[in-house]
Each structure stands twice: as C-alpha cells, then as structure tokens.
Amino acid sequence: MKIQDKIKKEYINKPFLDHKRAVLSAPIRHIFMISTVGLLRKSKSSKIRILEIGSWFGASTLSWAQGLEEYYNSFGEINCVDAWKPFFEKENHKDEEYVSEMEQLLEDDTVFNIFLHNISTIKSSIKINYFRQMSSKFFRNQNNKGYDIIFIDADHTYEAVTQDIKNSLDLVLEGGIICGDDLNLQIKEVDIDHAKKNHNKDFIQDPKTGKNFHPGVTLAVSEIFGDVNSWGGFWAVQKVNNSWKNISLREIPKIYPKHFNNEQLSKAKDHYRDIEEKII
Numbered sequence: 001m002k003i004q005d006k007i008k009k010e011y012i013n014k015p016f017l018d019h020k021r022a023v024l025s026a027p028i029r030h031i032f033m034i035s036t037v038g039l040l041r042k043s044k045s046s047k048i049r050i051l052e053i054g055s056w057f058g059a060s061t062l063s064w065a066q067g068l069e070e071y072y073n074s075f076g077e078i079n080c081v082d083a084w085k086p087f088f089e090k091e092n093h094k095d096e097e098y099v100s101e102m103e104q105l106l107e108d109d110t111v112f113n114i115f116l117h118n119i120s121t122i123k124s125s126i127k128i129n130y131f132r133q134m135s136s137k138f139f140r141n142q143n144n145k146g147y148d149i150i151f152i153d154a155d156h157t158y159e160a161v162t163q164d165i166k167n168s169l170d171l172v173l174e175g176g177i178i179c180g181d182d183l184n185l186q187i188k189e190v191d192i193d194h195a196k197k198n199h200n201k202d203f204i205q206d207p208k209t210g211k212n213f214h215p216g217v218t219l220a221v222s223e224i225f226g227d228v229n230s231w232g233g234f235w236a237v238q239k240v241n242n243s244w245k246n247i248s249l250r251e252i253p254k255i256y257p258k259h260f261n262n263e264q265l266s267k268a269k270d271h272y273r274d275i276e277e278k279i280i
C-alpha cells in the first residue's frame with residue numbers, strides 16, 4: 001500500500017512516524033527540545049514563537065508542539081521552513097544509501113505530504129505556519145525579529161549551517177534560544193584538519209575518535225559560539241545581554257515525545273539511561 005493511502009486509512013488524527021527515516025537523528029534529542037521550552041517557561045510566561053529550519057516529516061515540529069502543550073497551555077506559534085526538495089550535493093554523497101533514500105522521498109513529495117498530515121494532528125490553539133522554500137530565501141525576506149527559539153536542522157554542510165546560524169542571530173529575542181541538531185562531536189574531540197577537508201560532506205567518520213559526525217555542524221557551531229552545551233547531539237545557547245551563554249537542562253523534567261512509536265521511544269529511554277549522570 002502506498003504510504004499516503006496507509007496514512008489516510010490507519011492514521012486518522014494521529015501522527016505518522018512509522019517509517020525508518022521518519023526520525024532522522026537520535027530520538028533522545030526530542031526530550032531536550034521539549035525541555036528547552038520548559039527552560040524558557042521559567043523566564044517567559046506569555047506566548048512564544050518558534051522558528052524551525054528543516055522540518056522533514058515533522059517529528060521535531062511535533063516535539064516543539066508538545067513543549068508548548070506542556071509548558072504554555074497549548075498556545076504558541078511554530079514556523080517551519082523547509083524546501084522539501086532534494087538538497088544533497090550528489091557528487092559529495094555518491095555512495096550513501098541514506099542520501100539516495102532521502103532524496104527519493106523528497107523528490108516525489110512523500111515527505112511534504114507526510115509533514116502536512118503530521119502538523120494537521122497538532123492542537124489548533126498552536127499556530128503552525130510553514131514556508132516551502134530554501135532557508136536563504138526565507139531569511140532574506142524575514143524582518144520579523146521576534147523569535148524565542150530558533151532550531152537549525154536543515155542542510156548540515158558547513159556553509160549552509162554557518163549561514164542558517166548567522167541569519168538567526170539577530171532574529172532571536174533577548175532571553176531566547178538558538179539550538180540545533182546533530183552536534184555529534186565537538187571541535188575539541190575531532191581531527192580538525194580532517195573535518196575542515198570534509199566540511200562539505202554531510203556525515204563522515206572522524207579518524208581521531210572513530211565516531212561518525214557532521215563536520216559542517218561541528219565546525220560552524222564552534223566558530224560562531226565556541227564550546228556549547230549539548231545533550232545527545234542537540235545543542236543550545238541563550239541570548240543574554242546580547243551575547244550567547246550556555247544553558248542547563250538538568251533540572252527540567254524529562255518528558256518523552258508522545259508521537260514516538262515503541263521503537264523510537266525505547267531508543268530514547270535507553271540512550272537517556274546511558275547519559276543520565278552526565279546531563280548538563
């Protein structure tokens with residue numbers, strides 16, 4: 001059965017994330033996205049606005065929405081920016097199976113249609129706007145500065161992440177947060193020369209640690225912010241007196257994403273148990 005037909009029949013008013021590429025990064029990060037909303041609630045009680053750069057199936061959009069449900073009585077605004085069209089440089093990612101699978105899903109609008117379905121399940125008191133365009137175009141036309149959270153999770157190559165972060169700096173309100181996905185390794189951990197040589201690749205192995213990481217995210221984040229706190233690869237910094245400070249999510253209650261299926265949930269739980277002691 002085609003995915004769209006399956007969704008129409010079996011996922012009425014329920015999010016669809018039962019696909020191996022639905023949640024692209026470590027599920028644990030969604031716990032900390034919800035916690036980030038919880039952190040903001042301590043200093044701001046009026047409605048907040050979130051900007052998400054890169055939405056894919058909408059798993060992260062659903063997590064932000066859950067944060068708003070939990071901490072803002074189901075009120076707030078989420079703006080999603082995604083071109084929902086193939087974006088990888090083919091030349092640099094020739095042998096990557098996940099890349100060709102992602103490109104195929106984007107090419108025939110499967111991802112966009114699933115995103116539309118998934119956001120349709122979010123409570124109507126939470127306003128969702130979406131912008132189907134390249135992030136560079138969105139930022140060019142953006143003069144509304146008032147975002148409380150900007151989440152960067154689109155193209156992970158160096159130039160793209162750098163531009164997305166730099167374009168976001170002025171759009172965040174005082175006390176607001178810039179965060180992002182996929183900071184698997186920090187600059188101090190990796191072979192920097194190797195990372196620089198591969199800055200336009202999405203995901204590679206670091207020869208120093210033997211671990212896989214996104215060189216573009218590691219380089220861009222460190223150049224702009226230095227060392228940042230991160231939680232299973234989700235990173236965040238807060239604007240305080242016009243500069244960027246690390247935050248702690250340790251004291252914020254742990255809330256699991258309710259839209260996850262059993263497999264995603266158990267991955268999140270196992271991973272949380274592994275890092276619990278070290279949560280900043």
Ligand SMILES: C[S@@+](CC[C@H](N)C(=O)[O-])C[C@H]1O[C@@H](n2cnc3c(N)ncnc32)[C@H](O)[C@@H]1O
Nearest residue numbers: 054055056059060082083084134135153154155
């Ligand atoms: C890693 S996925 C986002 C995953 C999503 N945040 C989540 O956690 O469920 C990256 C998304 O960014 C989009 N994208 C990549 N480059 C982009 C660009 N330059 N402008 C807008 N969207 C882009 C892709 O279409 C893809 O859907």
